[in-house]
Amino acid sequence: MKTYLENDWSEIDNLLDIIKNQGLSYLSTLSDRPTSIDQKEASREEGMPESGYGTKKVLEIFNERFEPVIVGSSGPRYWGFVTGGATPASIAGDWLTSIYDQNTQSTSGQGDVSAVVELETIKLMLDLLGLPQSFLGGFVTGATMSNFTCLAVARQWIGKEKGKDIAKDGISVPFKILTATPHSSSLKSLSLLGIGSGNIVKVKTMEGNREAMCMEDLENQILELHGEPFILISSGGTVNTVDFDDFKAIAELKKKYNFWWHIDAAFGGFAACADNTKHLVEGWEFADSITIDCHKWLNVPYESALFFIKEQYKILQVETFQNSNAPYLGDPLENFSYLNFLPENSRRLKALPAWFSLMAYGKNGYKEIVESNILLSQKFGKYIEDSNDFKLLAPVRLNTVCFTLKDNAYQDKVNEFLEKLNNTGKVFMTPTFYNQHKGIRAAFVNWRTSEKDIELVFNIMTEIISTLK
Structure with missing residues (x-):
């Protein structure tokens, strides 16, 4: 050996x-490269x-x-699970991350100081997304852990509002979580945190083929709580149709009622990069916490996501994640260490691939990636819309196309069609169920995807559907 x-x-x-x-x-x-x-x-x-x-x-x-x-999961025709690719700069940063092999925690100079890179990258990301520097952020493995981190601090906030220290004494008070169309990772996080997904109060969605929450019903549900503090989980881009809750309206409700506002904007938050879509996130700066997934639209290698939590809650964050049982004294930012601000004690320098890519391509580079993907999703949606064999299940709102077979009599063949399509190895899409229909979802987030890929895939789809008739 x-x-x-x-x-x-x-x-x-x-x-x-x-x-x-x-x-x-x-x-x-x-x-x-085959996608399957x-x-x-x-x-x-x-x-x-x-x-x-x-x-x-x-x-x-x-x-x-x-x-x-x-498989070519980082390639231009892997349209399942909202999987991004990896830019050349992010690959360079990822290789160096492995070579330098830092355990990213502190900025003090005692041992490793790679947290300086991470804190700078957080500022770059806030700037890219048009968010204020009043958020404290950090890198975690994915959107699930980002939601977990944000909701863990929200749990501590609820406890303090009710005179309890949940991080220290455990859950002894009831919780209410209001949401309309949460991602499964939020439900998993509620389970892991001991809050329980059964404590969710479902808010009605808007009428007219929408997944966004109805603001009138949200306020009615709030009134029924009679002043009890609660957690609101809102969507910055739902999975099936990339629908956005009305952040400006929620910001107004936050002036009237006492709640923790969390936004799951795993990939939809990048709408902030494009001129024609940044209105979708107007008002999100008033949220208490936000989830952003970097290995989606930022196009960095897998296991990369961000949490943003308002710095005003830094004490609650430390109470939740501090790396000892002793009460924290003083300002935790004066002797900063990520050990006290997030779940993992051992963490590689996940920020470096993102730092490389952000610095290499800048705001304009990411604007081009986002706008290109949006345009491609619209073109693919138009192919579906004009087809005799397929139909859209929802409008193409951003970068995801949700569709099914046009003839309702063929609903039992949707899964067979998708299996045949994926088995070609030329494209990969995922199944879904939306609006009482078996459906298929194609998500565009890869910087490599081109119009030729759209044409190639649609031609293959046309060939396969003809064999099922």
Whole structure:
């Protein structure tokens, strides 16, 4: 084992060169990489070696067994799960993140100071999204953990409003959570936090094929709470139709009633980057917390999301996440450490890929990515709308197209159609159920996607539907 380590270290430049060339080969052929594949070969397991093989041999084993079944999920026609790609700059930042291998926590200079990079990246993101610098932010693994972090502080706020320290003493007071169309990650977070998704009070959605909450019903539900503080989870882009709650109206309600306002804007928040869509997030600066997912529309490698929580709640945040049982004394920002502000004690420098990409392409670069994806979604939606075989289930509001087979008699064939489509390996979309219909969802967030991809996919769809008639 020691010999293999020594040999690998002496050959590290050659090993990295081999990996670089393999990576370049993948990136240069990504547009042709299958989006779905048969993974039977990869399921064959090997036992733990006694003495190991060394890196070169292990790479050969990987290339034989696993590399052929790696799908093009970062490519231009992977339209499922709102999956972004990775810009060249973010790939550079991600490679350096692994090389430098920092445990990002503090800014003090004692040990690692990589939190300085993270705090600067947070400021860049706030600037990109047009949010005030009064938010304190941090990087977590994804939107689920971002929602968890925000709602954990909201839980502490509810407790303090009722004279309890929940982080210290546990949940001993009832909770009310008002929401209309929450993402499943918010429900999971409520479960993990012990609040329970059963404590949700569902607010009616607006009429007219909408997923946004009805403001009149929201206020009625608030009045029924008789002044009890509550948590409001609102949507900055719902999953199926990218609908937005009325943030300006909610901001007005916040002047009248006592509640914690959380916005799940995992990918919809990037509407702020485009001139024609930034009105969708007007008023979100008055929220108490916001979730943003970076491995979606920011186009950085996976496991990257942000939480934004108003700095005025920094004490509640520390009470929730402090890395000791001792009460926190003084201003937690004076001797800042992420150890006391978010769930993970061990965290890599997730901010670096985002910092590289933000600095490399700037506001105009991201404006172009967002506007291009919006235009492509509209064009794909127009293909659907003009088709004799497909129909839209909702208007194309931003970057997601929700559609189904046009003939209602074919509803039982929607899943079969999607399976055949995905099995081509040319595109990947996800199933959904919306407005009493089995549907299909295509999300456009990848910087590589072009109009040629739209045309290619729609032609394939037309060919497949003809076989089902």
